[in-house]
Amino acid sequence: DTAVSQTPKYLVTQMGNDKSIKCEQNLGHDTMYWYKQDSKKFLKIMFSYNNKELIINETVPNRFSPKSPDKAHLNLHINSLELGDSAVYFCASSQDGGATRHGYTFGSGTRLTVV
Amino acid sequence: KQEVTQIPAALSVPEGENLVLNCSFTDSAIYNLQWFRQDPGKGLTSLLLIQSSQREQTSGRLNASLDKSSGRSTLYIAASQPGDSATYLCAVKSDYGGSQGNLIFGKGTKLSVKP
Numbered sequence: 405d406t407a408v409s410q411t412p413k414y415l416v417t418q419m420g421n422d423k424s425i426k427c428e429q430n431l432g433h434d435t436m437y438w439y440k441q442d443s444k445k446f447l448k449i450m451f452s453y454n455n456k457e458l459i460i461n462e463t464v465p466n467r468f469s470p471k472s473p474d475k476a477h478l479n480l481h482i483n484s485l486e487l488g489d490s491a492v493y494f495c496a497s498s499q500d501g502g503a504t505r506h507g508y509t510f511g512s513g514t515r516l517t518v519v
Numbered sequence: 520k521q522e523v524t525q526i527p528a529a530l531s532v533p534e535g536e537n538l539v540l541n542c543s544f545t546d547s548a549i550y551n552l553q554w555f556r557q558d559p560g561k562g563l564t565s566l567l568l569i570q571s572s573q574r575e576q577t578s579g580r581l582n583a584s585l586d587k588s589s590g591r592s593t594l595y596i597a598a599s600q601p602g603d604s605a606t607y608l609c610a611v612k613s614d615y616g617g618s619q620g621n622l623i624f625g626k627g628t629k630l631s632v633k634p
Binding site for chain 1: 551553555560561562563565568606608610612621622623624626627
């Protein structure tokens with residue numbers, strides 16, 4: 405009964421490859437997010453998405469693209485992977501943009517290593 | 520632009536001590552503030568969420584306070600245990616549009632409780 409689940413948990417790939425990370429939430433939330441945690445453990449928003457609006461952090465390279473087949477899924481696709489993309493990527497979800505009493509719920513993260 | 524700062528960056532205490540973790544934010548226009556715990560190599564676990572209209576929230580040995588006007592929150596941990604060792608993250612849901620309207624994180628306080 406995992407609330408926010410991500411796959412894979414670990415991903416090792418070569419530079420230049422294209423990869424996807426999947427995320428699913430079973431909480432019925434209306435908004436999903438991708439966060440990146442860098443080597444210094446700092447968490448930073450990459451995207452937020454509901455069925456009406458995609459908001460992109462201006463610092464995110466356009467090699468990164470979120471894809472949402474339905475309200476419960478927000479996958480992260482990365483083209484032409486670079487060494488600097490190595491990080492832990494967290495998916496999260498919330499209701500009403502996180503303004504309700506339940507706040508945000510996070511997945512367990514995907515550790516991406518680019519070699 | 521909202522910025523979240525956590526002090527101290529790291530804290531080591533003997534078991535049984537009461538301790539306080541500090542979080543400050545630069546803009547008081549927030550919806551809520553959420554405290555998370557992150558264990559090494561793991562995802563984020565939500566501990567407490569305080570709405571902007573609230574002053575504090577309690578869960579077991581944890582108590583979080585919010586002083587919105589001064590831009591501060593504290594997380595109080597009573598009778599600390601070795602199992603409390605983790606990184607504690609403070610995050611603010613800002614009242615902005617665009618990517619800054621999402622959850623903005625501090626860099627965390629790494630807590631070590633020694634037996």
